[in-house]
Amino acid sequence: MSAKTVAICRYGAGNVRSVELAFTRLGAELIDDVEAADLAVLPGVGAARTAMNGLRDRGLVEVLRARTKPTLGICLGLQLALEESEEDGGVRGLGLVPGRAVRIEAERVPRIGWAYVDDVAYWFAHSYAAESPAVTATSEGIAAIVEHGAFTGVQFHPEKSGPAGQRFLEQCLSRA
Protein backbone atom coordinates (compact mmCIF):
# COMPACT_ATOMS: atom_id res chain seq x y z
CA MET A 1 0.00 0.00 0.00
CA SER A 2 1.36 3.42 -0.86
CA ALA A 3 1.79 6.05 1.87
CA LYS A 4 -1.23 8.12 2.85
CA THR A 5 -1.05 11.72 1.71
CA VAL A 6 -1.37 14.54 4.22
CA ALA A 7 -1.77 18.23 3.39
CA ILE A 8 -1.16 20.73 6.16
CA CYS A 9 -2.93 24.05 5.63
CA ARG A 10 -0.52 26.98 5.85
CA TYR A 11 -2.27 30.20 6.70
CA GLY A 12 -0.25 32.14 9.22
CA ALA A 13 2.66 32.29 11.61
CA GLY A 14 3.27 29.56 14.12
CA ASN A 15 4.63 26.14 14.81
CA VAL A 16 3.41 24.05 11.88
CA ARG A 17 6.80 22.38 11.66
CA SER A 18 6.02 20.06 14.59
CA VAL A 19 2.85 18.84 12.82
CA GLU A 20 4.85 18.15 9.65
CA LEU A 21 7.53 16.29 11.59
CA ALA A 22 4.92 14.18 13.41
CA PHE A 23 3.28 13.00 10.18
CA THR A 24 6.66 12.45 8.54
CA ARG A 25 7.63 10.17 11.44
CA LEU A 26 4.43 8.21 10.80
CA GLY A 27 5.45 7.62 7.19
CA ALA A 28 2.87 9.90 5.58
CA GLU A 29 3.62 11.66 2.32
CA LEU A 30 3.27 15.41 2.80
CA ILE A 31 1.69 17.18 -0.15
CA ASP A 32 0.44 20.74 -0.79
CA ASP A 33 -2.89 19.83 -2.41
CA VAL A 34 -5.48 20.25 0.36
CA GLU A 35 -8.26 19.18 -1.99
CA ALA A 36 -6.70 15.84 -2.96
CA ALA A 37 -4.99 14.77 0.27
CA ASP A 38 -6.20 11.66 2.13
CA LEU A 39 -6.02 13.75 5.30
CA ALA A 40 -6.10 17.54 5.50
CA VAL A 41 -4.77 19.12 8.67
CA LEU A 42 -5.81 22.53 9.90
CA PRO A 43 -3.16 23.37 12.50
CA GLY A 44 -3.58 26.01 15.15
CA VAL A 45 -1.55 29.12 14.55
CA GLY A 46 -2.05 32.65 15.79
CA ALA A 47 -5.34 34.28 16.71
CA ALA A 48 -8.81 33.74 15.18
CA ARG A 49 -9.25 36.82 13.01
CA THR A 50 -5.85 36.81 11.33
CA ALA A 51 -6.13 33.04 10.93
CA MET A 52 -9.51 33.25 9.12
CA ASN A 53 -8.14 36.04 6.93
CA GLY A 54 -5.15 33.84 6.16
CA LEU A 55 -7.40 30.93 5.13
CA ARG A 56 -9.48 33.24 2.94
CA ASP A 57 -6.42 34.85 1.30
CA ARG A 58 -5.08 31.43 0.37
CA GLY A 59 -8.39 30.22 -1.04
CA LEU A 60 -8.64 27.50 1.59
CA VAL A 61 -12.13 28.29 2.90
CA GLU A 62 -14.01 26.74 -0.04
CA VAL A 63 -11.51 23.89 -0.37
CA LEU A 64 -12.01 22.89 3.26
CA ARG A 65 -15.80 23.22 3.04
CA ALA A 66 -15.89 21.01 -0.06
CA ARG A 67 -13.78 18.21 1.40
CA THR A 68 -15.45 14.83 1.90
CA LYS A 69 -12.27 13.03 2.98
CA PRO A 70 -11.09 13.40 6.61
CA THR A 71 -9.90 16.73 7.97
CA LEU A 72 -8.17 17.12 11.33
CA GLY A 73 -8.30 20.46 13.14
CA ILE A 74 -5.81 21.10 15.92
CA CYS A 75 -6.40 23.71 18.67
CA LEU A 76 -7.29 26.94 16.85
CA GLY A 77 -7.84 24.73 13.79
CA LEU A 78 -10.72 23.09 15.64
CA GLN A 79 -12.10 26.47 16.72
CA LEU A 80 -11.99 27.82 13.14
CA ALA A 81 -14.03 24.84 11.94
CA LEU A 82 -16.98 25.96 14.09
CA GLU A 83 -19.64 28.43 12.95
CA GLU A 84 -18.15 31.32 14.90
CA SER A 85 -15.66 32.34 17.57
CA GLU A 86 -15.95 34.88 20.37
CA GLU A 87 -12.25 35.72 19.95
CA ASP A 88 -11.20 39.13 18.59
CA GLY A 89 -14.69 40.57 19.08
CA GLY A 90 -16.42 37.81 17.08
CA VAL A 91 -15.20 35.99 13.98
CA ARG A 92 -17.22 33.88 11.52
CA GLY A 93 -15.73 30.41 11.18
CA LEU A 94 -15.70 27.76 8.47
CA GLY A 95 -18.94 26.19 9.68
CA LEU A 96 -17.75 22.62 9.15
CA VAL A 97 -19.06 21.79 12.62
CA PRO A 98 -22.08 23.24 14.47
CA GLY A 99 -21.25 25.36 17.49
CA ARG A 100 -19.02 28.22 18.56
CA ALA A 101 -15.72 28.88 20.28
CA VAL A 102 -16.15 30.62 23.63
CA ARG A 103 -13.64 31.95 26.15
CA ILE A 104 -12.95 29.31 28.77
CA GLU A 105 -13.78 29.76 32.43
CA ALA A 106 -10.70 28.12 33.90
CA GLU A 107 -8.88 29.22 37.04
CA ARG A 108 -5.91 30.27 34.88
CA VAL A 109 -6.24 31.45 31.28
CA PRO A 110 -4.61 30.57 28.91
CA ARG A 111 -5.10 26.98 30.03
CA ILE A 112 -1.62 25.59 29.49
CA GLY A 113 -0.29 22.15 30.35
CA TRP A 114 -1.03 18.45 30.39
CA ALA A 115 -4.56 17.31 31.17
CA TYR A 116 -6.38 14.03 30.86
CA VAL A 117 -8.82 13.12 28.10
CA ASP A 118 -10.35 9.90 29.37
CA ASP A 119 -7.19 8.35 30.84
CA VAL A 120 -4.57 9.77 28.48
CA ALA A 121 -2.72 13.05 29.18
CA TYR A 122 -2.29 15.46 26.27
CA TRP A 123 -0.80 18.95 26.14
CA PHE A 124 -3.19 21.91 25.88
CA ALA A 125 -2.54 25.63 25.32
CA HIS A 126 -5.71 27.64 24.76
CA SER A 127 -7.98 30.45 25.93
CA TYR A 128 -11.07 29.44 23.90
CA ALA A 129 -12.87 26.13 23.49
CA ALA A 130 -15.75 24.63 21.51
CA GLU A 131 -19.34 24.74 22.67
CA SER A 132 -20.86 22.25 20.29
CA PRO A 133 -23.27 19.31 20.05
CA ALA A 134 -20.44 17.50 18.25
CA VAL A 135 -18.19 17.27 21.35
CA THR A 136 -17.26 13.62 21.89
CA ALA A 137 -14.67 13.95 24.68
CA THR A 138 -13.90 16.50 27.35
CA SER A 139 -11.01 17.39 29.64
CA GLU A 140 -11.91 18.93 33.01
CA GLY A 141 -15.32 19.75 31.57
CA ILE A 142 -13.80 21.56 28.56
CA ALA A 143 -14.30 20.30 24.99
CA ALA A 144 -11.28 18.22 23.97
CA ILE A 145 -12.50 16.39 20.84
CA VAL A 146 -15.29 17.19 18.37
CA GLU A 147 -16.34 14.85 15.58
CA HIS A 148 -18.75 15.80 12.83
CA GLY A 149 -18.94 14.01 9.49
CA ALA A 150 -15.42 13.80 8.06
CA PHE A 151 -14.07 16.41 10.48
CA THR A 152 -12.26 15.62 13.71
CA GLY A 153 -11.08 18.46 15.90
CA VAL A 154 -8.82 18.27 18.95
CA GLN A 155 -8.28 21.08 21.40
CA PHE A 156 -4.98 19.57 22.57
CA HIS A 157 -1.75 19.37 20.55
CA PRO A 158 -1.12 15.72 19.63
CA GLU A 159 2.08 16.76 17.84
CA LYS A 160 3.41 18.02 21.19
CA SER A 161 2.03 15.28 23.41
CA GLY A 162 4.91 12.81 23.20
CA PRO A 163 4.21 9.14 22.44
CA ALA A 164 0.51 9.45 23.38
CA GLY A 165 0.04 12.22 20.83
CA GLN A 166 1.88 10.26 18.18
CA ARG A 167 -0.47 7.31 18.74
CA PHE A 168 -3.47 9.63 18.36
CA LEU A 169 -2.16 10.97 15.03
CA GLU A 170 -1.43 7.42 13.89
CA GLN A 171 -5.09 6.55 14.42
CA CYS A 172 -6.20 9.63 12.47
CA LEU A 173 -3.91 8.63 9.63
CA SER A 174 -5.01 5.00 9.58
CA ARG A 175 -8.67 6.05 9.36
CA ALA A 176 -7.95 8.43 6.49
Next chain:
Amino acid sequence: MPLPRLIPCLDVADGRVVKGVNFENLRDVGDPVELGAAYSDAGADELVFLDITATLDKRAAAVATAARVAEHVTIPFTFGGGIRTVDDACAVLEAGADKVSVNSAALARPELIEELAGALGSQAVVVAIDSAADQVFSHAGTRAEARDTLAWAKECEERGAGELLVTSIDRDGTRSGYDTELLASIGDAVRLPVIASGGAGTTQHVADALDVASAALLASILHEDPQRLVSLRGELKELGVCLR
Protein backbone atom coordinates in the same frame (compact mmCIF):
# COMPACT_ATOMS: atom_id res chain seq x y z
CA MET B 1 -6.50 22.90 36.12
CA PRO B 2 -3.91 21.11 34.02
CA LEU B 3 -1.33 19.13 36.00
CA PRO B 4 1.57 20.98 37.67
CA ARG B 5 4.51 21.16 35.28
CA LEU B 6 8.22 20.49 35.71
CA ILE B 7 10.28 22.42 33.17
CA PRO B 8 14.02 21.83 32.87
CA CYS B 9 15.84 24.97 31.72
CA LEU B 10 18.88 24.64 29.48
CA ASP B 11 21.26 27.52 28.77
CA VAL B 12 22.46 27.40 25.19
CA ALA B 13 25.43 29.19 23.63
CA ASP B 14 26.45 28.72 19.99
CA GLY B 15 24.32 25.59 19.72
CA ARG B 16 25.65 23.84 22.84
CA VAL B 17 24.20 23.52 26.33
CA VAL B 18 26.48 25.38 28.71
CA LYS B 19 26.85 25.90 32.40
CA GLY B 20 28.47 28.89 33.98
CA VAL B 21 28.27 31.37 36.78
CA ASN B 22 26.85 34.73 35.74
CA PHE B 23 27.45 33.94 32.08
CA GLU B 24 31.20 33.60 32.71
CA ASN B 25 33.50 30.58 32.58
CA LEU B 26 31.03 28.70 30.43
CA ARG B 27 31.49 24.96 30.41
CA ASP B 28 30.10 22.74 27.64
CA VAL B 29 27.74 20.21 29.17
CA GLY B 30 26.16 18.67 26.10
CA ASP B 31 24.06 18.79 23.00
CA PRO B 32 20.65 20.51 23.30
CA VAL B 33 18.93 17.80 21.30
CA GLU B 34 20.41 14.92 23.28
CA LEU B 35 19.81 16.57 26.65
CA GLY B 36 16.34 17.78 25.64
CA ALA B 37 15.31 14.33 24.44
CA ALA B 38 16.71 12.73 27.60
CA TYR B 39 14.74 15.15 29.81
CA SER B 40 11.63 14.45 27.73
CA ASP B 41 12.11 10.71 28.28
CA ALA B 42 12.71 11.37 31.97
CA GLY B 43 9.25 12.92 32.30
CA ALA B 44 9.76 16.65 31.65
CA ASP B 45 6.45 18.37 30.88
CA GLU B 46 8.08 21.10 28.79
CA LEU B 47 11.55 22.47 28.16
CA VAL B 48 12.96 25.98 28.18
CA PHE B 49 16.04 26.84 26.12
CA LEU B 50 17.66 30.10 27.08
CA ASP B 51 20.03 31.27 24.37
CA ILE B 52 22.97 33.18 25.78
CA THR B 53 24.95 33.15 22.54
CA ALA B 54 27.27 36.11 22.48
CA THR B 55 27.61 36.32 18.70
CA LEU B 56 25.83 38.99 16.71
CA ASP B 57 23.51 36.78 14.69
CA LYS B 58 21.56 35.43 17.61
CA ARG B 59 18.51 34.76 15.51
CA ALA B 60 20.27 32.37 13.15
CA ALA B 61 21.76 30.49 16.12
CA ALA B 62 18.35 30.29 17.82
CA VAL B 63 16.54 29.10 14.69
CA ALA B 64 19.16 26.43 14.03
CA THR B 65 18.92 25.12 17.59
CA ALA B 66 15.10 25.21 17.66
CA ALA B 67 14.94 23.31 14.37
CA ARG B 68 17.27 20.60 15.62
CA VAL B 69 15.38 20.23 18.90
CA ALA B 70 11.99 20.00 17.16
CA GLU B 71 13.25 17.13 15.00
CA HIS B 72 13.73 14.92 18.05
CA VAL B 73 11.72 16.32 20.94
CA THR B 74 7.93 15.82 20.91
CA ILE B 75 7.03 17.83 24.01
CA PRO B 76 6.54 21.61 24.02
CA PHE B 77 9.50 23.90 24.31
CA THR B 78 10.04 27.60 24.83
CA PHE B 79 12.87 29.60 23.34
CA GLY B 80 14.20 32.69 25.08
CA GLY B 81 17.14 35.02 24.70
CA GLY B 82 17.59 37.69 22.10
CA ILE B 83 13.99 37.81 20.84
CA ARG B 84 13.39 41.48 20.06
CA THR B 85 10.85 41.56 17.26
CA VAL B 86 7.82 39.69 15.92
CA ASP B 87 10.04 38.49 13.07
CA ASP B 88 12.51 36.98 15.56
CA ALA B 89 9.67 35.19 17.32
CA CYS B 90 8.06 33.95 14.10
CA ALA B 91 11.37 32.54 12.90
CA VAL B 92 11.85 30.56 16.11
CA LEU B 93 8.25 29.27 16.15
CA GLU B 94 8.38 28.33 12.49
CA ALA B 95 11.51 26.32 13.28
CA GLY B 96 9.47 24.27 15.74
CA ALA B 97 9.39 26.08 19.10
CA ASP B 98 6.00 26.50 20.78
CA LYS B 99 6.56 29.66 22.76
CA VAL B 100 8.99 32.50 22.99
CA SER B 101 10.13 34.15 26.17
CA VAL B 102 10.89 37.87 26.24
CA ASN B 103 12.33 39.95 29.03
CA SER B 104 14.49 43.04 28.45
CA ALA B 105 12.99 43.68 25.01
CA ALA B 106 9.48 43.83 26.51
CA LEU B 107 10.64 46.21 29.23
CA ALA B 108 12.30 48.45 26.65
CA ARG B 109 9.18 48.44 24.47
CA PRO B 110 6.08 46.93 26.16
CA GLU B 111 4.07 47.11 22.90
CA LEU B 112 6.15 44.12 21.79
CA ILE B 113 3.93 41.92 23.99
CA GLU B 114 0.79 43.02 22.11
CA GLU B 115 2.49 42.53 18.76
CA LEU B 116 3.61 39.02 19.67
CA ALA B 117 0.20 38.04 21.05
CA GLY B 118 -1.53 39.37 17.94
CA ALA B 119 0.73 37.49 15.56
CA LEU B 120 1.23 34.25 17.49
CA GLY B 121 -1.57 34.06 20.05
CA SER B 122 -1.12 34.71 23.77
CA GLN B 123 -0.39 31.05 24.49
CA ALA B 124 2.93 31.43 22.66
CA VAL B 125 4.10 34.49 24.60
CA VAL B 126 5.97 34.08 27.89
CA VAL B 127 7.17 37.21 29.65
CA ALA B 128 10.11 36.56 31.95
CA ILE B 129 10.19 38.83 34.98
CA ASP B 130 13.36 39.07 37.06
CA SER B 131 12.50 40.54 40.43
CA ALA B 132 14.38 41.66 43.53
CA ALA B 133 12.80 43.49 46.46
CA ASP B 134 9.55 43.82 44.47
CA GLN B 135 11.29 45.70 41.67
CA VAL B 136 11.88 44.51 38.10
CA PHE B 137 15.39 44.08 36.69
CA SER B 138 16.44 43.72 33.06
CA HIS B 139 19.56 42.59 31.22
CA ALA B 140 19.97 39.28 33.04
CA GLY B 141 19.19 40.86 36.37
CA THR B 142 21.82 43.56 36.18
CA ARG B 143 19.79 46.69 35.51
CA ALA B 144 17.11 48.11 37.81
CA GLU B 145 14.05 49.20 35.86
CA ALA B 146 12.30 51.31 38.52
CA ARG B 147 9.15 49.29 37.94
CA ASP B 148 7.07 47.60 40.57
CA THR B 149 6.98 43.83 39.98
CA LEU B 150 3.24 43.41 40.60
CA ALA B 151 2.35 46.39 38.41
CA TRP B 152 4.53 45.04 35.58
CA ALA B 153 2.97 41.56 35.93
CA LYS B 154 -0.51 43.07 35.56
CA GLU B 155 0.60 45.18 32.60
CA CYS B 156 2.01 42.08 30.89
CA GLU B 157 -1.35 40.34 31.32
CA GLU B 158 -3.27 43.33 29.97
CA ARG B 159 -0.97 43.49 26.96
CA GLY B 160 -1.64 39.87 26.08
CA ALA B 161 1.10 37.77 27.67
CA GLY B 162 0.20 34.09 28.02
CA GLU B 163 2.43 33.14 30.95
CA LEU B 164 4.80 34.80 33.38
CA LEU B 165 8.16 33.24 34.18
CA VAL B 166 9.05 34.78 37.51
CA THR B 167 12.62 34.63 38.76
CA SER B 168 13.58 35.85 42.18
CA ILE B 169 17.04 37.32 41.73
CA ASP B 170 17.55 37.24 45.51
CA ARG B 171 17.03 33.49 45.55
CA ASP B 172 18.61 32.54 42.21
CA GLY B 173 21.56 30.24 42.80
CA THR B 174 21.10 30.22 46.59
CA ARG B 175 19.30 26.84 46.81
CA SER B 176 17.29 28.33 49.68
CA GLY B 177 13.91 27.78 47.99
CA TYR B 178 11.72 29.61 45.51
CA ASP B 179 10.30 32.94 46.68
CA THR B 180 6.80 31.56 47.34
CA GLU B 181 5.61 34.86 48.80
CA LEU B 182 6.45 36.71 45.58
CA LEU B 183 4.96 33.91 43.45
CA ALA B 184 1.73 33.86 45.46
CA SER B 185 1.30 37.62 45.27
CA ILE B 186 1.80 37.60 41.49
CA GLY B 187 -0.53 34.61 41.19
CA ASP B 188 -3.19 36.57 43.08
CA ALA B 189 -2.68 39.66 40.93
CA VAL B 190 -3.05 37.95 37.53
CA ARG B 191 -5.05 35.06 36.06
CA LEU B 192 -2.14 33.91 33.90
CA PRO B 193 -0.22 30.75 34.69
CA VAL B 194 2.94 31.59 36.64
CA ILE B 195 6.17 29.61 36.23
CA ALA B 196 8.38 29.67 39.33
CA SER B 197 12.11 30.15 38.89
CA GLY B 198 15.15 30.67 41.07
CA GLY B 199 16.22 29.11 44.33
CA ALA B 200 15.37 25.42 44.08
CA GLY B 201 17.61 23.35 46.34
CA THR B 202 15.43 20.50 47.55
CA THR B 203 12.43 18.46 46.47
CA GLN B 204 10.35 20.20 49.14
CA HIS B 205 11.22 23.58 47.55
CA VAL B 206 9.81 22.37 44.24
CA ALA B 207 6.67 21.04 45.95
CA ASP B 208 6.21 24.38 47.74
CA ALA B 209 6.57 26.27 44.45
CA LEU B 210 3.95 24.07 42.78
CA ASP B 211 1.55 24.97 45.61
CA VAL B 212 1.52 28.59 44.48
CA ALA B 213 2.56 28.40 40.80
CA SER B 214 1.46 26.39 37.76
CA ALA B 215 4.94 25.19 36.91
CA ALA B 216 8.48 25.06 38.28
CA LEU B 217 11.55 25.84 36.22
CA LEU B 218 14.37 23.46 37.11
CA ALA B 219 17.96 24.50 36.50
CA SER B 220 20.89 23.75 38.81
CA ILE B 221 18.86 21.34 40.96
CA LEU B 222 19.06 18.86 38.09
CA HIS B 223 22.87 19.04 37.72
CA GLU B 224 22.37 18.58 33.96
CA ASP B 225 21.38 14.99 34.76
CA PRO B 226 18.10 13.68 33.32
CA GLN B 227 18.19 10.82 35.85
CA ARG B 228 17.85 13.44 38.61
CA LEU B 229 14.52 14.44 37.05
CA VAL B 230 13.31 10.85 37.30
CA SER B 231 14.13 10.70 41.02
CA LEU B 232 12.75 14.20 41.64
CA ARG B 233 9.44 13.23 40.05
CA GLY B 234 9.26 10.15 42.25
CA GLU B 235 10.00 12.18 45.39
CA LEU B 236 7.39 14.81 44.45
CA LYS B 237 4.76 12.13 43.94
CA GLU B 238 5.59 10.76 47.39
CA LEU B 239 4.99 14.25 48.77
CA GLY B 240 1.53 14.12 47.19
CA VAL B 241 2.19 16.34 44.16
CA CYS B 242 -0.03 15.17 41.32
CA LEU B 243 2.27 14.96 38.29
CA ARG B 244 1.66 13.59 34.81
